[in-house]
Amino acid sequence: MIRSRTDRALLVALALAAASGAARAFELGELMRLLGANRGGSATYDEQRYVQGLDAPLHSSGTLSYTAPDRFTRHMEQPRAETVSVAGNTLTLTKNGKTRNVALDSVPEMGAIVAAMRGTLSGDAGALERWFRPQVEGSAERWSLVLVPSEERIAARVATILIGGRHGEVRRVEVRLADGDRSVMEIEPLAAAKRASVAR
Amino acid sequence: MIERRGARVLALWLLFLAIAALAIGRTRLDTSLSAFLPKSPDAEQRILIEQLASGIAARSLLIGIEGGSAAQRAAASRALAARLIESGLFEQVQNGASDGFEAAGRWLFEHRYLLSPSVAPERYTIAGLRDAIDETLSLLGTPAGGAIKPSLASDPTGETLAIAEALIPAGAPRNEDGVWVSRSHPRALLLASTRAAGGDLDAQATAIARVRSEFQALAAPELRVVLSGPAVFSVQSRAQIQAEIRRLALAGGVLISLLLWFAFASLPALLVALLPVLTGIAAGVVAVSFSFGSVHGITLGFGSTLIGESVDYAIYYLIQARGGGAAHWLRHSWPTVRLGLLTSVCGFAALLFSGFPGLAQLGLFSFAGLVAAALATRYLLPVLTPHGASGAGVRQQLARVATGAMGVMPKLRYAVLALGALCVGWLVWQGAAVWRGDLASLSPVPEAAIKLDAELRADLSVGDASTFVVVQQGDLEATLRSAETVSARLDPLVEQGVLGGYDTPARLLPSRATQERRIASLPGARELAERVEQATAGGPLRAERLGPFVEAVEAARKQAPLDAASIATSPLASIVDALLLRRTDGSAAALIALQSAAPGALARVRDALRDVPNVRVIDVRHELQRLYAHYLREALLQALLGACAVVVLLAFRLRSLPRLMSVCLPLALAVLLTLGGLAAAGAPLGILHLVGLLLVVALGSNYVLFFDQLHRAGRTDHDTLASLLLANVTTVVSFGLLAVSAIPSLSSIGRTVAPGALLALLLAAAFAAPRKPATSA
Numbered sequence: 001m002i003r004s005r006t007d008r009a010l011l012v013a014l015a016l017a018a019a020s021g022a023a024r025a026f027e028l029g030e031l032m033r034l035l036g037a038n039r040g041g042s043a044t045y046d047e048q049r050y051v052q053g054l055d056a057p058l059h060s061s062g063t064l065s066y067t068a069p070d071r072f073t074r075h076m077e078q079p080r081a082e083t084v085s086v087a088g089n090t091l092t093l094t095k096n097g098k099t100r101n102v103a104l105d106s107v108p109e110m111g112a113i114v115a116a117m118r119g120t121l122s123g124d125a126g127a128l129e130r131w132f133r134p135q136v137e138g139s140a141e142r143w144s145l146v147l148v149p150s151e152e153r154i155a156a157r158v159a160t161i162l163i164g165g166r167h168g169e170v171r172r173v174e175v176r177l178a179d180g181d182r183s184v185m186e187i188e189p190l191a192a193a194k195r196a197s198v199a200r
Numbered sequence: 201m202i203e204r205r206g207a208r209v210l211a212l213w214l215l216f217l218a219i220a221a222l223a224i225g226r227t228r229l230d231t232s233l234s235a236f237l238p239k240s241p242d243a244e245q246r247i248l249i250e251q252l253a254s255g256i257a258a259r260s261l262l263i264g265i266e267g268g269s270a271a272q273r274a275a276a277s278r279a280l281a282a283r284l285i286e287s288g289l290f291e292q293v294q295n296g297a298s299d300g301f302e303a304a305g306r307w308l309f310e311h312r313y314l315l316s317p318s319v320a321p322e323r324y325t326i327a328g329l330r331d332a333i334d335e336t337l338s339l340l341g342t343p344a345g346g347a348i349k350p351s352l353a354s355d356p357t358g359e360t361l362a363i364a365e366a367l368i369p370a371g372a373p374r375n376e377d378g379v380w381v382s383r384s385h386p387r388a389l390l391l392a393s394t395r396a397a398g399g400d401l402d403a404q405a406t407a408i409a410r411v412r413s414e415f416q417a418l419a420a421p422e423l424r425v426v427l428s429g430p431a432v433f434s435v436q437s438r439a440q441i442q443a444e445i446r447r448l449a450l451a452g453g454v455l456i457s458l459l460l461w462f463a464f465a466s467l468p469a470l471l472v473a474l475l476p477v478l479t480g481i482a483a484g485v486v487a488v489s490f491s492f493g494s495v496h497g498i499t500l501g502f503g504s505t506l507i508g509e510s511v512d513y514a515i516y517y518l519i520q521a522r523g524g525g526a527a528h529w530l531r532h533s534w535p536t537v538r539l540g541l542l543t544s545v546c547g548f549a550a551l552l553f554s555g556f557p558g559l560a561q562l563g564l565f566s567f568a569g570l571v572a573a574a575l576a577t578r579y580l581l582p583v584l585t586p587h588g589a590s591g592a593g594v595r596q597q598l599a600r601v602a603t604g605a606m607g608v609m610p611k612l613r614y615a616v617l618a619l620g621a622l623c624v625g626w627l628v629w630q631g632a633a634v635w636r637g638d639l640a641s642l643s644p645v646p647e648a649a650i651k652l653d654a655e656l657r658a659d660l661s662v663g664d665a666s667t668f669v670v671v672q673q674g675d676l677e678a679t680l681r682s683a684e685t686v687s688a689r690l691d692p693l694v695e696q697g698v699l700g701g702y703d704t705p706a707r708l709l710p711s712r713a714t715q716e717r718r719i720a721s722l723p724g725a726r727e728l729a730e731r732v733e734q735a736t737a738g739g740p741l742r743a744e745r746l747g748p749f750v751e752a753v754e755a756a757r758k759q760a761p762l763d764a765a766s767i768a769t770s771p772l773a774s775i776v777d778a779l780l781l782r783r784t785d786g787s788a789a790a791l792i793a794l795q796s797a798a799p800g801a802l803a804r805v806r807d808a809l810r811d812v813p814n815v816r817v818i819d820v821r822h823e824l825q826r827l828y829a830h831y832l833r834e835a836l837l838q839a840l841l842g843a844c845a846v847v848v849l850l851a852f853r854l855r856s857l858p859r860l861m862s863v864c865l866p867l868a869l870a871v872l873l874t875l876g877g878l879a880a881a882g883a884p885l886g887i888l889h890l891v892g893l894l895l896v897v898a899l900g901s902n903y904v905l906f907f908d909q910l911h912r913a914g915r916t917d918h919d920t921l922a923s924l925l926l927a928n929v930t931t932v933v934s935f936g937l938l939a940v941s942a943i944p945s946l947s948s949i950g951r952t953v954a955p956g957a958l959l960a961l962l963l964a965a966a967f968a969a970p971r972k973p974a975t976s977a
Contacts, residue, residue, distance in 0.1 A: 049341030054740040106372035
């Protein structure tokens with residue numbers, strides 16, 4: 001029952017808010033919730049790097065795996081075996097049979113790139129906002145996340161990171177470096193059944 | 201004739217004082233820990249001492265900037281680093297900012313074919329080149345690629361990168377706003393190494409003061425600077441010990457003077473009483489200074505305790521000589537004092553043979569000091585005051601208290617014996633666990649400073665350089681070759697995670713053999729150009745872009761190998777210097793510092809290096825503890841021998857078992873009860889407690905011998921009792937002062953001697969043979 005002008009005004013305001021909500025754009029918080037529901041999984045990837053001064057793009061491929069909240073591994077199979085895995089503050093690089101550990105917070109450029117990947121996979125807006133000004137475009141069916149570094153020191157190396165995906169899955173990562181070089185990684189999630197068996 | 205003899209004694213004494221004053225004026229005060237290291241070290245211990253005195257760890261200053269905002273701290277870190285480098289006092293100042301490394305990077309780049317561990321014949325075959333170039337290219341298009349892109353054409357195989365990867369430690373501080381920051385506290389971090397040696401405390405003090413003054417000059421009131429490092433500890437300890445000695449000497453002097461004034465009520469008597477003290481301390485300093493070249497702060501601090509012991513002689517003389525004069529005292533009391541002196545000297549003489557210079561100094565100081573004080577009492581005091589102290593003071597009251605105690609104490613005999621038995625039981629049950637004082641317990645560094653040091657070290661990922669492998673050979677080349685062999689054995693351990701890594705001088709100065717092998721694996725210009733052509737065919741990087749590479753390799757083939765001279769002028773000289781010790785006889789030692797060794801890692805390292813000759817694995821902390829434990833055992837044994845000597849001496853002089861028993865029992869009980877009390881209070885007992893117990897025996901022997909003398913004389917001499925009580929009060933007061941000292945080594949002695957001396961007197965009274973009360977003397 002509507003008893004006063006104030007109540008009516010409130011009702012109108014609520015109705016307006018509901019209407020605008022239905023039409024509003026897909027937002028960062030929503031994307032983060034979608035991504036955050038993902039507890040882990042694995043995928044194959046295919047990467048092309050476009051480097052000025054080289055005659056052809058550099059191509060590599062392999063698998064990726066992620067376990068919530070902070071474990072991420074890139075296992076390169078082609079053109080040679082090389083594994084980069086991140087857990088907590090430690091990045092471990094294994095190549096030529098040698099293993100090397102690096103503290104992520106000791107090399108901020110590396111920390112930022114890892115934060116972009118890990119923050120997106122885990123739906124951690126705080127981790128992204130620590131280093132970047134994130135912007136979301138598109139819809140839940142097909143979104144893209146634009147990350148522009150907020151620190152001058154990172155911006156001197158990395159111009160933009162573009163991450164594209166569908167629902168809770170990341171399908172494409174493009175890193176544009178400040179010097180014009182760029183890399184594009186296409187990601188193909190492994191089938192759910194297979195993912196389940198991997199998880200088991 | 202007496203007059204003439206007296207004049208001679210006075211002249212001799214004044215001459216001694218003059219010489220002593222001269223000698224003391226030139227005496228160097230030493231506060232380093234090295235006095236507590238062996239004087240005739242073996243090779244391992246020699247390196248240990250060299251490292252403690254001048255190694256890179258000893259020259260490191262850990263600097264933290266706290267307060268304000270992160271941006272303010274970062275700005276202050278940059279400004280402070282620039283100012284410190286400007287000052288010229290520091291070899292290196294690092295704060296995480298990448299500037300300042302260009303020179304070092306360029307030098308490494310220019311010598312990459314001599315230094316890169318991956319230069320080998322197979323890497324310069326067609327297949328090897330293709331792999332190496334591929335690997336370098338794989339970094340392009342990533343943020344890391346920016347660093348290698350400029351040198352791609354001249355270093356496509358990534359040799360500079362290979363050198364850098366080997367040199368950069370795995371653990372690195374957190375980097376924010378371009379500078380190092382703490383992971384646990386809001387704090388910016390810097391790491392500086394002084395040009396001056398760690399053992400040069402004056403220069404270290406200057407460097408530390410410079411850091412503070414440069415920080416002040418930044419005019420950032422909301423920020424503050426914290427400093428740590430071995431040099432900071434040493435400089436602070438020295439200042440603390442000096443201030444403490446001054447404070448103790450002053451407080452002790454004033455208190456004892458007041459007591460004596462109170463007791464004698466005569467200024468001349470007071471002044472005369474202090475003469476044996478003065479003479480004893482002068483003799484102690486001179487003896488130690490002549491024998492050891494310098495006097496350790498601890499020894500001098502201990503010297504102030506001799507006030508308590510040597511003033512006793514004067515008290516005995518001044519009070520006891522009152523009735524019969526000097527001649528009477530010399531006849532009746534001097535033999536007792538002399539026997540007490542001999543007993544004390546026996547105890548301390550044992551320490552003279554200690555291999556621990558610090559302990560030998562204490563022994564010599566006490567020995568010389570006590571003998572000089574007794575001689576001054578024997579020869580000087582009769583000349584100055586032939587009839588003892590004239591004033592009445594509180595002697596009567598002292599005598600009354602002492603006589604009263606004489607009546608009460610013997611009733612407590614059985615209680616005391618029971619308590620003694622309890623102590624024996626407790627000590628036997630505790631066993632060796634009672635003696636768990638360690639070297640750290642000698643250090644006056646406060647807990648908070650040690651905590652800060654640990655924090656800064658964790659933040660900066662710098663260990664305390666406590667474990668290293670030492671390689672020693674007859675010349676530099678052989679040493680470097682051995683160091684390379686050690687590296688080859690350590691690499692698998694690093695790979696398995698047993699070691700975090702290691703620093704070796706051979707990375708920057710490889711042996712000549714290794715450098716020549718690397719150069720020999722480089723093909724000639726034409727051959728290389730052909731191989732590059734084939735290796736890059738069909739790849740993304742065209743061969744014609746790699747002209748600079750072919751030229752650089754050709755130039756490297758003609759490059760002179762690096763030697764000690766060329767390293768000395770390089771920007772990395774200080775790093776090599778710190779790890780390579782070159783001796784005047786041409787021999788050299790390389791230090792390979794192990795980083796973050798996992799528990800049990802040292803055993804694995806020793807195992808891996810078992811068959812490599814002239815290599816030692818040293819764990820500084822363990823080594824120091826082992827040394828300390830060794831000297832503690834040695835000192836315990838010496839003290840036991842000293843005790844045996846005391847008993848033999850007394851038996852020889854007293855020539856009666858009951859008398860020997862009545863003299864030894866109170867002393868043994870006093871030592872036992874003191875020891876039991878300290879152990880029950882949970883104090884970790886160490887060498888200095890042992891020294892304290894020797895002092896208790898030294899002081900107590902006078903008490904028991906005087907009681908023995910009274911027993912023999914067959915009457916209660918009130919003056920003797922008064923003198924014993926006064927002597928005891930001065931001792932307890934002066935050692936009580938020591939007990940509250942902030943310097944652990946001094947407080948250990950004080951806490952042992954103050955209760956021990958009091959117990960010795962009470963027990964001497966308790967076990968004195970019963971006397972029927974006599975009329976006053």
